[in-house]
Amino acid sequence: MPHSDDFLAVHDPAATRPVHAPAAGSGRWWGFAVALAAGLLLLCALTWLVSVQRGLASLQQGTATRADRYAATLESTLDRYEFLPALVSLHPFVRGLLAAPADAQRVAAANQYLAEVNRRAHASATYVIAANGIALAASNHNQPGSFVGTDYRFRPYFQTAAGGKMGRFYAIGITSEEPGYYLAQPIEAGGKVIGVTVVKLNLEWFQRAGSGAEPLMVSDDHGVIFLSSVPAWQYRTLRPLPPALRAEMERTRQYHGRAVTPLPLEPLASPVTRWLADTTLAHGARLVRVRDEGAAGRTTFAPDGAERADRYLELNRTVGPAGWTMQVMAPLDPVLANARNATVAAALAYACICLLLVNWRQRRQRARDMQYSRRLLEAAYDQLERRVEARTADLMAINEKLEDEVAERTRAESELRAAQDELVQASKLAALGQMAAGITHELNQPLAALRTFSDNTRVLLARGQLDAAEGNLTAIADLTERMGKITGQLKLFAGKARPVQRPVALRAAVDHVLALLAPRLGAVTVSVAGLNAVPALAVRADELKLEQVLLNLLGNALDAIDAAAPAASEHGRIDLEVQAGEHAVTIVVRDNGTGIAPEALPRLFEPFFTTKETGQGLGLGLAISSSIVREFGGQLSVANVTGGGAQFTLVLARAPAIDAAPSVSASP
CATH class of the missing domain: 3.30.565.10 (Histidine kinase-like ATPase, C-terminal domain)
Known part of the structure; x- marks a missing residue:
């Protein structure tokens, strides 16, 4: 009987030629499918571009509002402390200290005054520097790491104030190791500068003003980011620093102990991105990417180690009298996600319309396919019946063969069972003979002992040693009991009793x-x-x-x-x-x-x-x-x-x- 799948090549039993499917107009179907695909691609591209353009406009508007609020907050803080060094420089305690720096009483009065001013102003530190650059008094005079006695001649804010101008500088403290914004006011007398008052402000709170999903950073006029809501971006540069500027920063120890390296930030430069920026973004805004150093794809600069977006809408604001630049980075992922969702929705709607058209076309084709399917099923059913009949005949032959094998196996099992019974009987007789031989072997020693004890007993009785003779008789009784136990083993074996x-x-x-x-x-x-x-x-x-x-x-x-x-x-x-x-x-x-x-x-x-x-x-x-x-x-x-x-x-x-x-x- 054939076992190949030859019934797949079904032939019409009523005709001499094979049953073929009706022609489906494959050329027209291909043209129709290409037209639908082209329409889908065009619709998806337009939907994505319009969605991204609207999303960027909305994102820019919201980010600009927040950027203005952040800039105003920082400006107000800087303005509030701008005149504090000048007010401190006018106090008699400060001027008296500069007139007599070695007077312990004046030093103590100045220290107490600076501590009170610093406490009320909520500043990080307030101190007075002599014209030679040595700090004479400070608000932290009684604390570990006091500024008193420190030489500040290398600091740019002191050099600017010593020249008669207001000094402004952001740096990391060489004594406290804490970053801060330094405001330095020159103290003049007789037309020359006799000292400098300095107020240090801690601006770390500003890093927490932004949300975790919207990075916020502030850079100085050299492009060094000194404030950032992303810790990994702090003390990075927006552009490579010239060697001379890097040497100057090392000399002034502005960021000493910190590796100042460029931040891998670059503008998005694809043609679509440039077109979107030109048509949607206002002045001061651009689309940028922050690349991960050491791996392509998304960066992991997030504070908690989580994955952070690498594409942003950047808005710049100028803040402070020192010419700082504040950047607010709004992630583009929500805009792109909304554009994807809109594109998917448009594609689904288009697909539904296409499905309706295909369904209509299929209904026309279905009527022609029904007749073909019916003829195909009839031919397959006929051939299946023939194969079932042939398979049934094979199964009946196999069944008869199995019945013969079962009968033969039953006879073999009966003969095997009889042979096993004979083997068990033979094994029992062999074991019985072995045990009898063993017991005979073991009885020799007690019999020899009985002979020895009986001979000794006769000698002892002849000598009148009755106690010794009684002991031998007891030993003889034990030996006869032992011999009885030995011979009893044969009875245990014959009765199949388990010892x-x-x-x-x-x-x-x-x-x-x-x-x-x-x-x-x-x-x-x-x-x-x-x-x-x-x-x-x-x-x-x-x-x-x-x-x-x-x-x-x-x-x-x-x-x-x-x-x-x-x-x-x-x-x-x-x-x-x-x-x-x-x-x-x-x-x-x-x-x-x-x-x-x-x-x-x-x-x-x-x-x-x-x-x-x-x-x-x-x-x-x-x-x-x-x-x-x-x-x-x-x-x-x-x-x-x-x-x-x-x-x-x-x-x-x-x-x-x-x-x-x-x-x-x-x-x-």
Whole structure:
């Protein structure tokens, strides 16, 4: 069955030629679309130009009103303080101080008078300078950074006043480090200047007169901006300074400590901008841009770090007798935004009209398209039916194949389940045989101990040592009970009963195992460490199986010692160390026997693997011990000891403490 999308090339089943769409007059449509696009562009351009022109006119009018208000405020402040230095120079205290500068009384009177005048006038500082340029008295005479004693001969306002004219100067104070406007009045007597009175005004308040969105700045006659509502624009220049003027400013320390650099301000020079400025703006206004230094686009000179507009309408006003220039910068963004909104609105209206025209044209075309669409759908429906029939036949074949596969899988699962049952039965029989062999192996040691205790009992009875004979009989009873527990494991396995794990006293288990092995120890030294530190130490295990594991480990250690030095077993030594942790108990069994060959270490816990000679072991002891330890949730590992011997490490879960058993004693 074909699976390609060949039905997209639909053919009319009732005809021998393909079904084609009716002709749409594409050439006329293109001409109509181009005419609409040209009309839209023309409408948007005219709307934008008219909106910007009206917005600039409105912005200029509002900004001019605010600029006049700012200029009047600054002018009134300067005029109010213009005559204050002259009034101070006429006071007898000031003239008396200049007549006798060394008179302490006159100095104190002048200082007190200047402080009172400065307080009432709300000026920054008022002080008197002698003809030699040294300040004799000041309103801040009793404050840190007093002007008294400072040499002001380098200041232009002093030089102008010393020449007999009124001195005006804006600079940063060399003592207070605060900017201010200095008014200096010469004091004359006998036709010559004998001193100068100076009043310093703080004009920083004027920087806050403008709003944050409308920058305001004042520059001096050299073009240096000394007041600005934008902190980053302060102490910048409107034009590059000549080297001679820059040297003069450094000599007079007018803005000492400040880097006076040009402000990147330039007029907007595009043809549209020039046309708008010529037709809309009045004298003293222009369109400018403040570029960001180091990056193109918008500048970030805003005080709070926010993005500030970079295009402004600038209005200039001349203020003050010193020839200052005040610039009010109105952002153009609102004007441009309004122009964009008006342009978008005009474009939307034009688009609505165009949509109506297109809709009318489409209605005419729709009637012709309906017949074509109907024929197209009929042809597609016929071909779709044929494809569905073919696909249905494929699906039915696939369904039959799947049913056969399901039946085959069901038979395979039944056979697998039967095989698993047989495997489980075989595994059970194998495990039962392994356990029987292991239990037979483990019964040999208790039987040997029974024989030894019974022989000793006969000797003790013959000697009349009844107490010792009674102790041997008690040991024989314990051994028979232990053998009964060992054989009981077969019943547990046959009934699939899960052995119960409970807290087992480790000291009692070790004592019991050492007692069973006492006849084999001979001259071998056994040391037990760590049990006396925690008398009630217990682990989570099965008592009988734990003793079985310990018995296997200690028995293997004795076998290794006998194999190492059968004729000198008095040098044999077994160390049993117990380390009690918070959640686990570690038991280490270490001997000084022959050790374990490196190639035998990986297979040591495999069933029927043994390093002993034939007839001395079945190779099941360590395999059974490892299985028991895993059943307890613990770990059993082995390693060789440096210097000879082997070390088995048994880790078991710690259980709550139980009553302590009698102390463990080393044998022999």
